[in-house]
Amino acid sequence: MSEFPTHKYDVLVVGAGGAGLRAAIEASACGVSVGLVCKSLLGKAHTVMAEGGIAAALATTDDRDDWKVHFADTMRGGQYLNHWRMVELHAKEAPQCVRELEGWGALFDRTADGRILQRHFGGHKYPRLAHVGDRTGLEMIRTLQDHGVHRGIQVHMECTVVTLLTEADRVIGALAYDRDTGRFRLFSARAVVLATGGVGRAYRITSNSWEYTGDGHSLAYHAGAELIDMEFVQFHPTGMVWPPGVRGILVTESVRGEGGVLRNARGERFMFKDIPQLYRDQTAATEEEGWKYTQGDRNSRRPPELLTRDHVARCIVREIKEGRGTPHGGVWLDISWIKEKLADSAAHIQRKLPSMYHQFKQLADIDITKEPMEVGPTTHYIMGGIRVDPETQMSAVRGLFAAGECAAGLHGANRLGGNSLSDLLVFGKRGGQYAAAFAKEHSDGEVSSKQVDESVRGALRLFEAGTASDEESPYRIQSDLQDLMHDLVGIVRTEAELVRAIDEIGRLRARAGRVRVRGHREYNPAWHTALDLSHLLTASESIARAARERRESRGAHFRDDYPANDPASGAVNLVVRKSEDGSMQIRRLSVPEMPEELKRIIKESV
Amino acid sequence: MPKATFLIWRGDRQAGAFHEHTTEVSEGMVVLDALHQIQAEQANDLAVRWNCKAGKCGSCSAEINGTPRLMCMARMSDLPKDAPITVEPMRAFPPVRDLVSDVSWNFEVKKRIKPFKPRPPDAEDGSWRMAQVDVDRVQEFRKCIECFLCQDVCHVLREHRFHDRFVGPRFLVHVAALEMHPLDTEDRAEEVAKAGGLGYCNITKCCTHVCPENIKITDNAIIPLKERAVDRLYDPIAKALRVLGGRGATRAKT
Numbered sequence: 039m040s041e042f043p044t045h046k047y048d049v050l051v052v053g054a055g056g057a058g059l060r061a062a063i064e065a066s067a068c069g070v071s072v073g074l075v076c077k078s079l080l081g082k083a084h085t086v087m088a089e090g091g092i093a094a095a096l097a098t099t100d101d102r103d104d105w106k107v108h109f110a111d112t113m114r115g116g117q118y119l120n121h122w123r124m125v126e127l128h129a130k131e132a133p134q135c136v137r138e139l140e141g142w143g144a145l146f147d148r149t150a151d152g153r154i155l156q157r158h159f160g161g162h163k164y165p166r167l168a169h170v171g172d173r174t175g176l177e178m179i180r181t182l183q184d185h186g187v188h189r190g191i192q193v194h195m196e197c198t199v200v201t202l203l204t205e206a207d208r209v210i211g212a213l214a215y216d217r218d219t220g221r222f223r224l225f226s227a228r229a230v231v232l233a234t235g236g237v238g239r240a241y242r243i244t245s246n247s248w249e250y251t252g253d254g255h256s257l258a259y260h261a262g263a264e265l266i267d268m269e270f271v272q273f274h275p276t277g278m279v280w281p282p283g284v285r286g287i288l289v290t291e292s293v294r295g296e297g298g299v300l301r302n303a304r305g306e307r308f309m310f311k312d313i314p315q316l317y318r319d320q321t322a323a324t325e326e327e328g329w330k331y332t333q334g335d336r337n338s339r340r341p342p343e344l345l346t347r348d349h350v351a352r353c354i355v356r357e358i359k360e361g362r363g364t365p366h367g368g369v370w371l372d373i374s375w376i377k378e379k380l381a382d383s384a385a386h387i388q389r390k391l392p393s394m395y396h397q398f399k400q401l402a403d404i405d406i407t408k409e410p411m412e413v414g415p416t417t418h419y420i421m422g423g424i425r426v427d428p429e430t431q432m433s434a435v436r437g438l439f440a441a442g443e444c445a446a447g448l449h450g451a452n453r454l455g456g457n458s459l460s461d462l463l464v465f466g467k468r469g470g471q472y473a474a475a476f477a478k479e480h481s482d483g484e485v486s487s488k489q490v491d492e493s494v495r496g497a498l499r500l501f502e503a504g505t506a507s508d509e510e511s512p513y514r515i516q517s518d519l520q521d522l523m524h525d526l527v528g529i530v531r532t533e534a535e536l537v538r539a540i541d542e543i544g545r546l547r548a549r550a551g552r553v554r555v556r557g558h559r560e561y562n563p564a565w566h567t568a569l570d571l572s573h574l575l576t577a578s579e580s581i582a583r584a585a586r587e588r589r590e591s592r593g594a595h596f597r598d599d600y601p602a603n604d605p606a607s608g609a610v611n612l613v614v615r616k617s618e619d620g621s622m623q624i625r626r627l628s629v630p631e632m633p634e635e636l637k638r639i640i641k642e643s644v
Numbered sequence: 645m646p647k648a649t650f651l652i653w654r655g656d657r658q659a660g661a662f663h664e665h666t667t668e669v670s671e672g673m674v675v676l677d678a679l680h681q682i683q684a685e686q687a688n689d690l691a692v693r694w695n696c697k698a699g700k701c702g703s704c705s706a707e708i709n710g711t712p713r714l715m716c717m718a719r720m721s722d723l724p725k726d727a728p729i730t731v732e733p734m735r736a737f738p739p740v741r742d743l744v745s746d747v748s749w750n751f752e753v754k755k756r757i758k759p760f761k762p763r764p765p766d767a768e769d770g771s772w773r774m775a776q777v778d779v780d781r782v783q784e785f786r787k788c789i790e791c792f793l794c795q796d797v798c799h800v801l802r803e804h805r806f807h808d809r810f811v812g813p814r815f816l817v818h819v820a821a822l823e824m825h826p827l828d829t830e831d832r833a834e835e836v837a838k839a840g841g842l843g844y845c846n847i848t849k850c851c852t853h854v855c856p857e858n859i860k861i862t863d864n865a866i867i868p869l870k871e872r873a874v875d876r877l878y879d880p881i882a883k884a885l886r887v888l889g890g891r892g893a894t895r896a897k898t
Contacts, residue, residue: 143760152773281672557689
């Protein structure tokens with residue numbers, strides 16, 4: 039085996055967003071040695087982009103809230119495909135996790151009596167999101183980062199994992215490379231926590247950065263873990279659409295939470311036209327009632343703009359498709375109208391939505407206190423991910439844990455806004471805790487030199503000269519994949535398109551085999567893109583295959599050829615696994631049966 | 645479509661030079677978009693550090709026409725069109741490759757600053773009560789995205805290379821955020837004055853001018869810290885009281 043710098047940790051955490059940091063902190067608190075690797079610099083992960091807030095039933099702003107309501111809201115939002123136990127743990131443990139953050143220095147916005155202020159968000163019955171203006175994610179990641187660096191965690195920044203190393207059915211480490219030198223690094227670990235985030239780069243229009251290439255999904259899949267709910271990709275209803283360079287950048291749901299409304303080119307509040315049965319009793323009857331709700335009136339119901347993201351995104355797509363879109367192919371999102379209601383509306387908007395104000399002013403020359411924003415759906419999040427045990431976050435591979443976006447089960451068919459940040463805290467903590475426990479009970483593994491050498495050879499092969507005539511550029515293939523996923527596996531799907539997509543992904547994989555990279559190994563983005571591409575293709579294929587298999591419409595998955603819910607499909611999750619022959623297999627798995635007591639909570643919450 | 649010409653610094657830890665690249669410019673484009681286009685079409689291995697592309701993560705710091713800026717927030721339409729646009733890495737830090745510089749020193753500095761230490765919770769559930777008005781000024785500091793542009797522009801680091809004795813504006817903001825945090829009970833006055841090199845700052849406000857988050861670094865963070873340090877370390881009456889009453893006795897969180 040070639041010699042590489044080698045590090046030995048009890049627990050290796052891959053990814054340093056909210057989930058990874060929280061897992062590392064917890065594992066370290068359990069008294070084991072912890073290594074943390076992240077693709078970027080510390081504090082730059084996608085958590086930083088989260089704007090609206092952390093969902094937790096603290097009941098500081100509305101005392102009617104409690105974990106039961108949060109539980110029922112999350113199950114309903116996920117159209118009952120969620121794993122009930124994860125939803126229960128999440129709803130019960132989120133408040134304590136938020137208070138814990140405050141104890142580590144986070145400064146949330148306050149209520150008049152000095153407690154944590156909570157705001158309204160789509161699908162949450164009561165104001166539930168602890169927030170800091172519209173930069174909650176930054177507050178959260180910085181708090182975890184600043185707390186974590188004093189906990190003896192060894193951080194390897196700009197370090198990317200290429201392969202998980204296994205021994206029989208157990209994970210025992212990882213092979214990674216340093217971005218700056220392009221040299222490999224070997225990690226030996228008794229337990230590994232994946233916290234790698236999502237797959238947004240599989241799509242043309244996305245709020246995700248270059249990092250989100252499904253690494254954790256793909257690493258786990260190839261190590262023998264199962265993926266679940268991969269057909270459910272969240273398209274956030276409001277991304278920027280103009281100018282072209284900023285297309286896809288997120289416009290926080292808080293704009294709607296603070297009273298912003300959606301209108302089509304004709305000026306109609308089109309969201310009032312289509313309110314799903316599941317939410318009819320919870321939705322405002324008039325525009326006035328909706329406004330009152332956003333201003334904290336306890337007797338009003340939510341405006342239809344605050345319905346779940348899947349539904350709002352589809353309504354926007356319908357308006358655009360039917361010719362009622364704005365000049366650049368979006369719809370209007372207007373917060374400036376509140377000047378009719380509030381005397382100091384401009385100052386109010388700047389205080390409540392400072393980064394949105396800044397973003398539009400600087401990137402689009404739009405003053406959101408005076409004019410509406412042009413918005414359209416953007417790929418934002420994947421509900422699907424590594425299938426884990428709800429208590430411990432361990433996957434089917436022993437010693438391999440997953441938390442945050444790359445894990446699945448909490449969100450079902452659609453994630454509610456604000457539930458991702460709480461997910462990171464609750465399950466990051468659990469993942470870290472149980473990974474530490476696993477590490478204490480197991481000895482080190484024996485790294486196989488064959489596995490390491492193969493992986494190194496695969497990564498370096500990209501530098502070997504090919505025949506110039508059929509050489510491929512990694513950027514080109516990634517861009518073709520993004521177009522393909524967007525056009526064929528997007529918000530609205532059909533059988534024929536999905537079949538074509540699966541076929542085309544196979545062709546792209548063949549082309550990816552001909553990718554050649556020029557230059558050196560030091561900070562070479564072409565090489566990194568080529569390595570990430572293989573993860574992206576695996577994740578994309580699993581999305582397309584699961585989407586084809588689910589022949590109904592539910593949550594974020596909408597089939598034009600099967601537009602209705604199908605009760606039989608609604609009783610199963612789809613599980614993706616690599617078979618013996620290396621092909622991708624899908625099986626149906628019954629949704630876990632909920633205890634009667636929890637069923638009752640859901641019934642009573644309507 | 646109109647075109648723009650760039651002079652991009654390309655090189656490694658040892659040496660480098662400006663290379664000329666021309667690319668098409670579309671509406672609303674920012675410098676980072678143009679560099680990605682050049683990367684995809686002409687220079688596949690051009691090293692650029694970036695993440696969110698929305699001014700929220702602070703990864704894509706560089707010097708554009710000599711000014712430290714975020715490349716994702718620098719609009720092409722705001723740059724002069726009559727001359728090539730120069731783009732180079734932050735010069736206060738060692739170069740790694742092309743536009744990427746080695747900012748790891750910043751992460752080491754932060755580790756040396758005493759962490760947050762809250763007073764005991766006010767309520768049984770482990771929570772605290774704080775007024776928004778007390779939180780406001782610390783929230784300003786906590787807007788910092790750690791782009792290190794303030795470090796890059798600061799002459800103490802950039803020209804004098806006093807990285808071994810001055811923590812730089814970013815970490816003075818960090819210390820100010822901790823010191824003014826309504827719950828914090830730690831004392832960092834001596835630490836920031838001595839090991840932190842607070843005195844090296846001669847309040848030229850260069851850092852404030854380049855801050856993409858518009859944090860009033862000098863006025864709201866550094867000057868109050870200097871005043872606090874003077875009060876704590878050089879005021880004879882306060883010093884006497886402190887000796888009599890113990891360390892925390894005279895220290896009010898103002």
